[in-house]
Amino acid sequence: MNNRSVARLGLILALALILSYVESLIPFAFGIPGMKLGLPNLAVVIALYLFGWKWALTVNVLRIILSGFLFGNMFGIIYSLAGALTSFVIMLLVRRIDIFSIRGVSICGAVSHNIAQLLTAAILMETAGILYYAPFLLAAGVVTGLIIGIASEGTLRIVGRLGQ
Amino acid sequence: MQTDLNNIKNNNKILHELKGQPYDRNDLRPGRIRAEAILIIIILTISLLIYLFMNLGMRSGSTVEVSLGGEIIAVYPLDKDMEYRIESEDGGYNLLVISGGECYLSDADCPDRLCVKQGHISRSGRSIICLPHKLIITIRGDEADGDGVDSVAR
Numbered sequence: 681m682n683n684r685s686v687a688r689l690g691l692i693l694a695l696a697l698i699l700s701y702v703e704s705l706i707p708f709a710f711g712i713p714g715m716k717l718g719l720p721n722l723a724v725v726i727a728l729y730l731f732g733w734k735w736a737l738t739v740n741v742l743r744i745i746l747s748g749f750l751f752g753n754m755f756g757i758i759y760s761l762a763g764a765l766t767s768f769v770i771m772l773l774v775r776r777i778d779i780f781s782i783r784g785v786s787i788c789g790a791v792s793h794n795i796a797q798l799l800t801a802a803i804l805m806e807t808a809g810i811l812y813y814a815p816f817l818l819a820a821g822v823v824t825g826l827i828i829g830i831a832s833e834g835t836l837r838i839v840g841r842l843g844q
Numbered sequence: 845m846q847t848d849l850n851n852i853k854n855n856n857k858i859l860h861e862l863k864g865q866p867y868d869r870n871d872l873r874p875g876r877i878r879a880e881a882i883l884i885i886i887i888l889t890i891s892l893l894i895y896l897f898m899n900l901g902m903r904s905g906s907t908v909e910v911s912l913g914g915e916i917i918a919v920y921p922l923d924k925d926m927e928y929r930i931e932s933e934d935g936g937y938n939l940l941v942i943s944g945g946e947c948y949l950s951d952a953d954c955p956d957r958l959c960v961k962q963g964h965i966s967r968s969g970r971s972i973i974c975l976p977h978k979l980i981i982t983i984r985g986d987e988a989d990g991d992g993v994d995s996v997a998r
Contacts, residue, residue, distance in 0.1 A: 729867060780879055807973075809971035818891035839867070
Protein backbone atom coordinates (compact mmCIF):
# COMPACT_ATOMS: atom_id res chain seq x y z
CA MET A 681 0.00 0.00 0.00
CA ASN A 682 1.63 3.24 -1.12
CA ASN A 683 1.02 6.78 0.10
CA ARG A 684 -1.53 7.45 -2.59
CA SER A 685 -3.62 4.43 -1.64
CA VAL A 686 -3.55 5.53 1.99
CA ALA A 687 -4.75 8.99 1.01
CA ARG A 688 -7.49 7.55 -1.18
CA LEU A 689 -8.71 5.18 1.52
CA GLY A 690 -8.67 8.04 4.03
CA LEU A 691 -10.73 10.18 1.68
CA ILE A 692 -13.48 7.61 1.14
CA LEU A 693 -13.46 6.60 4.81
CA ALA A 694 -13.87 10.23 5.85
CA LEU A 695 -16.82 10.53 3.46
CA ALA A 696 -18.40 7.38 4.91
CA LEU A 697 -17.95 8.65 8.49
CA ILE A 698 -19.41 12.08 7.71
CA LEU A 699 -22.40 10.34 6.13
CA SER A 700 -22.78 8.15 9.24
CA TYR A 701 -22.86 11.29 11.35
CA VAL A 702 -25.38 13.02 9.08
CA GLU A 703 -27.49 9.87 9.17
CA SER A 704 -27.48 9.89 12.98
CA LEU A 705 -28.95 13.42 12.84
CA ILE A 706 -31.85 12.51 10.55
CA PRO A 707 -34.81 10.86 12.30
CA PHE A 708 -35.98 8.35 9.73
CA ALA A 709 -36.90 5.30 11.83
CA PHE A 710 -40.66 5.98 12.30
CA GLY A 711 -40.52 3.80 15.40
CA ILE A 712 -39.30 0.76 13.51
CA PRO A 713 -36.09 -0.76 14.89
CA GLY A 714 -33.31 -1.02 12.35
CA MET A 715 -34.81 1.36 9.80
CA LYS A 716 -32.12 3.63 8.40
CA LEU A 717 -31.48 5.83 5.41
CA GLY A 718 -28.23 4.00 4.68
CA LEU A 719 -26.28 7.11 3.70
CA PRO A 720 -22.84 5.58 4.45
CA ASN A 721 -23.63 2.97 1.84
CA LEU A 722 -23.23 5.80 -0.68
CA ALA A 723 -19.49 5.84 0.03
CA VAL A 724 -19.34 2.04 -0.23
CA VAL A 725 -21.20 1.91 -3.55
CA ILE A 726 -19.02 4.69 -4.98
CA ALA A 727 -15.86 2.90 -3.84
CA LEU A 728 -17.16 -0.33 -5.36
CA TYR A 729 -17.77 1.23 -8.78
CA LEU A 730 -14.65 3.41 -8.84
CA PHE A 731 -11.99 1.25 -7.21
CA GLY A 732 -13.28 -2.32 -7.02
CA TRP A 733 -14.51 -4.67 -4.33
CA LYS A 734 -11.37 -4.82 -2.18
CA TRP A 735 -11.51 -1.08 -1.58
CA ALA A 736 -15.23 -1.11 -0.96
CA LEU A 737 -14.93 -3.97 1.54
CA THR A 738 -12.12 -2.20 3.43
CA VAL A 739 -14.13 1.02 3.61
CA ASN A 740 -17.23 -0.92 4.68
CA VAL A 741 -15.61 -2.78 7.59
CA LEU A 742 -13.54 0.17 8.81
CA ARG A 743 -16.41 2.66 8.73
CA ILE A 744 -18.63 0.34 10.77
CA ILE A 745 -16.00 -0.17 13.46
CA LEU A 746 -15.12 3.55 13.57
CA SER A 747 -18.70 4.85 13.51
CA GLY A 748 -19.67 2.16 16.03
CA PHE A 749 -17.13 3.54 18.51
CA LEU A 750 -17.91 7.16 17.63
CA PHE A 751 -21.72 7.20 17.54
CA GLY A 752 -22.88 3.79 18.82
CA ASN A 753 -21.87 0.84 20.97
CA MET A 754 -20.49 -2.70 20.64
CA PHE A 755 -23.97 -4.13 20.36
CA GLY A 756 -24.66 -1.89 17.39
CA ILE A 757 -21.44 -2.94 15.67
CA ILE A 758 -22.59 -6.58 15.58
CA TYR A 759 -25.89 -5.62 13.92
CA SER A 760 -24.21 -3.26 11.50
CA LEU A 761 -21.56 -5.80 10.48
CA ALA A 762 -24.14 -8.52 9.90
CA GLY A 763 -26.21 -6.21 7.71
CA ALA A 764 -23.34 -4.56 5.89
CA LEU A 765 -21.42 -7.74 5.04
CA THR A 766 -24.53 -9.53 3.77
CA SER A 767 -25.55 -6.58 1.67
CA PHE A 768 -21.99 -6.26 0.36
CA VAL A 769 -21.91 -9.87 -0.84
CA ILE A 770 -25.36 -9.47 -2.42
CA MET A 771 -24.30 -6.24 -4.18
CA LEU A 772 -21.19 -7.96 -5.58
CA LEU A 773 -23.26 -10.89 -6.87
CA VAL A 774 -25.96 -8.67 -8.38
CA ARG A 775 -23.32 -6.55 -10.08
CA ARG A 776 -21.65 -9.69 -11.44
CA ILE A 777 -24.97 -11.00 -12.82
CA ASP A 778 -25.15 -7.71 -14.72
CA ILE A 779 -28.90 -7.19 -15.19
CA PHE A 780 -29.27 -4.07 -13.01
CA SER A 781 -27.69 -0.65 -13.09
CA ILE A 782 -26.18 0.96 -10.01
CA ARG A 783 -29.71 1.75 -8.80
CA GLY A 784 -30.76 -1.91 -8.80
CA VAL A 785 -27.49 -2.93 -7.14
CA SER A 786 -28.13 -0.38 -4.40
CA ILE A 787 -31.75 -1.51 -3.91
CA CYS A 788 -30.67 -5.15 -3.56
CA GLY A 789 -28.01 -4.04 -1.10
CA ALA A 790 -30.44 -2.05 1.05
CA VAL A 791 -33.12 -4.75 1.10
CA SER A 792 -30.65 -7.53 1.95
CA HIS A 793 -29.10 -5.30 4.61
CA ASN A 794 -32.47 -4.91 6.31
CA ILE A 795 -33.33 -8.62 6.08
CA ALA A 796 -29.94 -9.64 7.49
CA GLN A 797 -30.19 -7.18 10.35
CA LEU A 798 -33.71 -8.29 11.22
CA LEU A 799 -32.69 -11.96 11.22
CA THR A 800 -29.66 -11.15 13.39
CA ALA A 801 -31.90 -9.38 15.87
CA ALA A 802 -34.34 -12.31 15.86
CA ILE A 803 -31.50 -14.75 16.57
CA LEU A 804 -29.69 -12.64 19.17
CA MET A 805 -32.90 -11.83 21.05
CA GLU A 806 -34.36 -15.30 20.54
CA THR A 807 -37.71 -14.05 19.37
CA ALA A 808 -39.67 -14.36 16.15
CA GLY A 809 -41.92 -11.48 17.19
CA ILE A 810 -39.53 -8.96 15.74
CA LEU A 811 -40.17 -10.43 12.29
CA TYR A 812 -43.40 -8.45 12.40
CA TYR A 813 -41.34 -5.56 11.07
CA ALA A 814 -40.20 -7.50 7.98
CA PRO A 815 -42.68 -5.95 5.50
CA PHE A 816 -41.91 -2.40 6.65
CA LEU A 817 -38.17 -3.00 6.41
CA LEU A 818 -38.52 -4.58 2.94
CA ALA A 819 -40.46 -1.59 1.63
CA ALA A 820 -38.10 0.85 3.34
CA GLY A 821 -35.12 -0.92 1.75
CA VAL A 822 -36.58 -0.36 -1.71
CA VAL A 823 -37.05 3.37 -1.07
CA THR A 824 -33.69 4.03 0.61
CA GLY A 825 -31.84 1.80 -1.85
CA LEU A 826 -33.31 3.72 -4.77
CA ILE A 827 -32.38 7.07 -3.20
CA ILE A 828 -28.80 5.95 -2.52
CA GLY A 829 -28.56 4.41 -6.00
CA ILE A 830 -29.62 7.63 -7.72
CA ALA A 831 -27.26 9.66 -5.53
CA SER A 832 -24.34 7.31 -6.29
CA GLU A 833 -25.07 7.49 -10.00
CA GLY A 834 -25.10 11.30 -9.92
CA THR A 835 -21.87 11.41 -7.92
CA LEU A 836 -20.11 9.00 -10.27
CA ARG A 837 -21.13 11.07 -13.31
CA ILE A 838 -19.67 14.22 -11.76
CA VAL A 839 -16.49 12.45 -10.60
CA GLY A 840 -16.09 11.03 -14.11
CA ARG A 841 -16.23 14.52 -15.61
CA LEU A 842 -13.44 15.88 -13.39
CA GLY A 843 -10.08 16.51 -15.01
CA GLN A 844 -11.34 16.20 -18.55
CA MET B 845 10.38 22.99 -19.55
CA GLN B 846 11.08 19.31 -19.21
CA THR B 847 10.30 19.28 -15.50
CA ASP B 848 7.04 21.20 -16.10
CA LEU B 849 5.94 18.60 -18.62
CA ASN B 850 6.84 15.80 -16.21
CA ASN B 851 4.89 17.53 -13.48
CA ILE B 852 1.81 17.80 -15.67
CA LYS B 853 2.12 14.14 -16.64
CA ASN B 854 2.56 13.15 -13.04
CA ASN B 855 -0.43 15.22 -11.93
CA ASN B 856 -2.57 13.65 -14.60
CA LYS B 857 -1.48 10.23 -13.41
CA ILE B 858 -2.42 11.08 -9.80
CA LEU B 859 -5.75 12.48 -10.93
CA HIS B 860 -6.40 9.39 -12.98
CA GLU B 861 -5.65 7.12 -10.05
CA LEU B 862 -7.84 9.12 -7.72
CA LYS B 863 -10.67 9.08 -10.22
CA GLY B 864 -10.61 5.32 -10.49
CA GLN B 865 -12.55 3.55 -13.19
CA PRO B 866 -14.79 5.71 -15.36
CA TYR B 867 -18.51 5.23 -14.79
CA ASP B 868 -20.05 3.29 -17.65
CA ARG B 869 -22.43 5.56 -19.55
CA ASN B 870 -24.41 2.50 -20.60
CA ASP B 871 -25.04 1.49 -17.01
CA LEU B 872 -28.56 2.92 -17.13
CA ARG B 873 -29.86 1.38 -20.32
CA PRO B 874 -33.62 0.90 -20.86
CA GLY B 875 -33.58 -2.87 -20.33
CA ARG B 876 -32.01 -2.42 -16.94
CA ILE B 877 -34.46 0.25 -15.89
CA ARG B 878 -37.30 -2.12 -16.81
CA ALA B 879 -35.64 -4.92 -14.81
CA GLU B 880 -35.34 -2.57 -11.84
CA ALA B 881 -38.97 -1.50 -12.07
CA ILE B 882 -39.96 -5.18 -11.97
CA LEU B 883 -37.65 -5.74 -8.99
CA ILE B 884 -39.22 -2.85 -7.09
CA ILE B 885 -42.76 -4.04 -7.82
CA ILE B 886 -41.93 -7.62 -6.76
CA ILE B 887 -40.38 -6.57 -3.43
CA LEU B 888 -43.22 -4.15 -2.62
CA THR B 889 -45.81 -6.82 -3.48
CA ILE B 890 -44.07 -9.36 -1.24
CA SER B 891 -43.96 -6.92 1.67
CA LEU B 892 -47.64 -6.04 1.20
CA LEU B 893 -48.58 -9.74 1.12
CA ILE B 894 -46.60 -10.49 4.29
CA TYR B 895 -48.23 -7.51 5.99
CA LEU B 896 -51.76 -8.58 5.01
CA PHE B 897 -51.06 -12.20 5.95
CA MET B 898 -49.82 -11.22 9.39
CA ASN B 899 -52.70 -8.89 10.11
CA LEU B 900 -55.48 -11.24 8.99
CA GLY B 901 -54.59 -13.85 11.59
CA MET B 902 -54.65 -11.38 14.46
CA ARG B 903 -56.96 -11.57 17.44
CA SER B 904 -57.18 -9.21 20.32
CA GLY B 905 -54.89 -10.33 23.11
CA SER B 906 -55.52 -11.03 26.77
CA THR B 907 -52.12 -10.99 28.46
CA VAL B 908 -48.89 -9.02 28.28
CA GLU B 909 -45.71 -11.05 28.31
CA VAL B 910 -42.49 -9.35 29.37
CA SER B 911 -39.25 -10.96 28.24
CA LEU B 912 -35.81 -9.71 29.22
CA GLY B 913 -32.67 -11.10 27.58
CA GLY B 914 -34.65 -14.02 26.11
CA GLU B 915 -36.30 -15.06 29.39
CA ILE B 916 -39.93 -14.42 30.29
CA ILE B 917 -39.87 -12.51 33.56
CA ALA B 918 -43.53 -11.61 33.94
CA VAL B 919 -47.03 -12.02 32.48
CA TYR B 920 -49.68 -9.36 33.19
CA PRO B 921 -53.39 -9.32 32.37
CA LEU B 922 -54.26 -6.82 29.65
CA ASP B 923 -57.59 -5.80 31.20
CA LYS B 924 -56.11 -4.35 34.41
CA ASP B 925 -54.82 -0.79 34.13
CA MET B 926 -51.36 -0.62 35.69
CA GLU B 927 -47.87 0.75 35.41
CA TYR B 928 -44.67 -1.26 35.82
CA ARG B 929 -41.05 -0.24 35.93
CA ILE B 930 -38.87 -2.84 34.21
CA GLU B 931 -35.21 -2.76 35.24
CA SER B 932 -32.84 -4.13 32.61
CA GLU B 933 -29.54 -5.96 33.18
CA ASP B 934 -27.39 -2.92 32.48
CA GLY B 935 -29.15 -0.74 35.05
CA GLY B 936 -31.53 0.94 32.62
CA TYR B 937 -35.29 1.00 32.80
CA ASN B 938 -38.46 0.95 30.69
CA LEU B 939 -41.87 2.06 31.96
CA LEU B 940 -44.64 -0.28 30.84
CA VAL B 941 -48.19 1.06 30.94
CA ILE B 942 -51.28 -1.10 30.54
CA SER B 943 -54.45 0.88 30.07
CA GLY B 944 -57.79 0.35 28.37
CA GLY B 945 -56.85 -3.02 26.83
CA GLU B 946 -53.72 -1.59 25.28
CA CYS B 947 -50.13 -1.46 26.39
CA TYR B 948 -47.19 0.76 25.57
CA LEU B 949 -43.85 1.93 26.91
CA SER B 950 -44.29 5.43 28.25
CA ASP B 951 -40.65 6.11 29.09
CA ALA B 952 -37.19 4.55 28.83
CA ASP B 953 -33.57 5.57 29.22
CA CYS B 954 -32.26 3.67 26.19
CA PRO B 955 -30.31 5.82 23.72
CA ASP B 956 -32.68 5.71 20.74
CA ARG B 957 -36.02 5.45 22.63
CA LEU B 958 -37.45 3.60 19.65
CA CYS B 959 -39.43 1.41 22.04
CA VAL B 960 -41.41 4.46 23.21
CA LYS B 961 -42.03 5.52 19.60
CA GLN B 962 -43.38 2.07 18.68
CA GLY B 963 -46.65 3.17 20.22
CA HIS B 964 -49.65 1.27 21.53
CA ILE B 965 -50.30 -2.43 20.89
CA SER B 966 -53.36 -4.51 21.69
CA ARG B 967 -53.57 -7.41 19.27
CA SER B 968 -52.24 -10.89 19.89
CA GLY B 969 -48.78 -11.47 18.45
CA ARG B 970 -47.80 -7.82 18.30
CA SER B 971 -44.76 -6.77 20.24
CA ILE B 972 -42.70 -3.79 21.33
CA ILE B 973 -38.98 -4.29 21.24
CA CYS B 974 -36.21 -2.36 22.94
CA LEU B 975 -32.96 -3.59 21.41
CA PRO B 976 -30.51 -1.84 23.78
CA HIS B 977 -32.22 -3.31 26.87
CA LYS B 978 -32.96 -6.69 25.22
CA LEU B 979 -36.59 -6.19 26.27
CA ILE B 980 -39.56 -7.61 24.40
CA ILE B 981 -43.18 -6.90 25.30
CA THR B 982 -45.53 -9.32 23.56
CA ILE B 983 -49.30 -9.52 23.58
CA ARG B 984 -50.54 -13.08 23.98
CA GLY B 985 -54.05 -14.14 23.15
CA ASP B 986 -56.22 -16.65 24.91
CA GLU B 987 -56.83 -19.45 22.41
CA ALA B 988 -60.33 -20.10 23.77
CA ASP B 989 -61.20 -16.43 23.42
CA GLY B 990 -63.92 -16.09 20.79
CA ASP B 991 -63.91 -12.32 21.02
CA GLY B 992 -60.95 -11.83 18.71
CA VAL B 993 -62.42 -13.92 15.92
CA ASP B 994 -65.62 -11.90 16.08
CA SER B 995 -63.80 -8.61 15.91
CA VAL B 996 -61.98 -9.76 12.76
CA ALA B 997 -65.19 -11.03 11.16
CA ARG B 998 -66.95 -7.77 11.88
